[in-house]
Amino acid sequence: MLTAQEALERLKQGNERFVNGKSSIPDLVSQEHRELLTTDQNPFAIILGCSDSRVPAEIVFDQGLGDLFVIRVAGNIVAPSQVGSVEFAAERYDCAVVVVLGHSHCGAIQATIDTLMNPDSPPSSNLMSIVNRVRPSVEILMQTELKHDLCKLSEHAVRSNVFASVNQLRHGSAVLESLIAKGKMIVVGAEYSLQTGKVDFFDF
Numbered sequence: 070m071l072t073a074q075e076a077l078e079r080l081k082q083g084n085e086r087f088v089n090g091k092s093s094i095p096d097l098v099s100q101e102h103r104e105l106l107t108t109d110q111n112p113f114a115i116i117l118g119c120s121d122s123r124v125p126a127e128i129v130f131d132q133g134l135g136d137l138f139v140i141r142v143a144g145n146i147v148a149p150s151q152v153g154s155v156e157f158a159a160e161r162y163d164c165a166v167v168v169v170l171g172h173s174h175c176g177a178i179q180a181t182i183d184t185l186m187n188p189d190s191p192p193s194s195n196l197m198s199i200v201n202r203v204r205p206s207v208e209i210l211m212q213t214e215l216k217h218d219l220c221k222l223s224e225h226a227v228r229s230n231v232f233a234s235v236n237q238l239r240h241g242s243a244v245l246e247s248l249i250a251k252g253k254m255i256v257v258g259a260e261y262s263l264q265t266g267k268v269d270f271f272d273f
Contacts, residue, residue, distance in 0.1 A: 073165040073255040076114045077270070080168065083131035084268045092131050102134060112138040115158045117234065118170035119145045119177065124261050126170065129268060138164060144177025144230065145169055146202040147237040156244045165254055167238060167245075170268070171231040172261040178226045181207045182219065206230040231258040231271065 071079065086092055113136060116126040120141045127137055138158040140151055158164050181203040184191060191197055206229035207222075215222040235258045238245055248254040258271040 070163050071113045071165060076164070076166040077168075077257070080114060080130045080132075080166075080268075081270070084129060084266075086131045087129055088266045092128075094128065094131060094133055106135045110135045110162070112136055112158065112162050112164060114138070115155055115164045115167040116140070116170055117142075117145055117147070117151060117155065117167065117238070119143060119172055119175060121172060121176065123263055124170070124172045129170075129261055129266070138162065143199050144175065144181075144203050145171050145234055146177070146199060146230075147234045147241065148198075148202065152238065152242050152245075155238060156242060159245065159248055159254055163253075167254065167256040168270075169231050169234045169238065169256070169258045170261060171227045171234075171258070173224070173227060173263045175223075175227050175230075177203055178207065178223055178230060182211075182223065182226065185211060203230055206233045227260060228258075228271070231260060234258070 115138045117140045118124060118126050120143045126139045126141075127133070130137065140154045142148070142151060155167055159167070177199055180192060180196065181200045184197075184200050185204070185207060192200060207226045210216075210222055210225050210229060215225055235256050238256045239249060240246065245254065245256070249256065259268050260271070261268050
């Protein structure tokens with residue numbers, strides 16, 4: 070089992086390989102490797118990321134089958150099912166790190182901005198359930214000068230939304246709070262750049 074810092078370093082090194090076009094994934098998806106995983110798995114990190122098709126965590130971090138426990142939902146939001154999934158992986162596989170992975174040009178962020186700017190044309194009730202979880206991170210920014218620059222507003226909202234999800238995981242689950250208090254787990258935020266392929270980890 071890796072420590073949190075060892076797991077983070079492994080993710081950072083994998084992303085560096087991805088950015089530099091030196092992926093090792095083909096070596097990690099062999100038939101033999103697949104067969105080894107039929108009886109058990111041992112992921113070293115949990116990734117709560119966005120469903121965006123351009124941000125597949127395993128590829129972005131250059132990891133193979135069985136390496137990451139990935140939870141994907143539009144806007145990398147935190148709802149009960151996501152919390153439960155993180156709790157499951159944390160307790161079952163002793164993962165020491167959870168990464169909330171947002172990304173540039175996030176469609177869920179843009180949908181939330183559009184909804185707040187056009188309240189008379191709300192999305193479907195199902196999409197609205199996602200928008201309502203992103204809304205607090207956007208609303209507070211729309212009360213600043215950023216409301217005059219939608220591009221910068223979106224950029225800041227992506228980070229604000231990641232911070233909110235990190236905070237919810239850190240303080241919205243007795244199971245995770247206990248693991249964090251015992252030093253067995255950390256929850257960190259990060260942002261993936263669609264332009265460069267680089268993942269920037271946030272300091273809190």
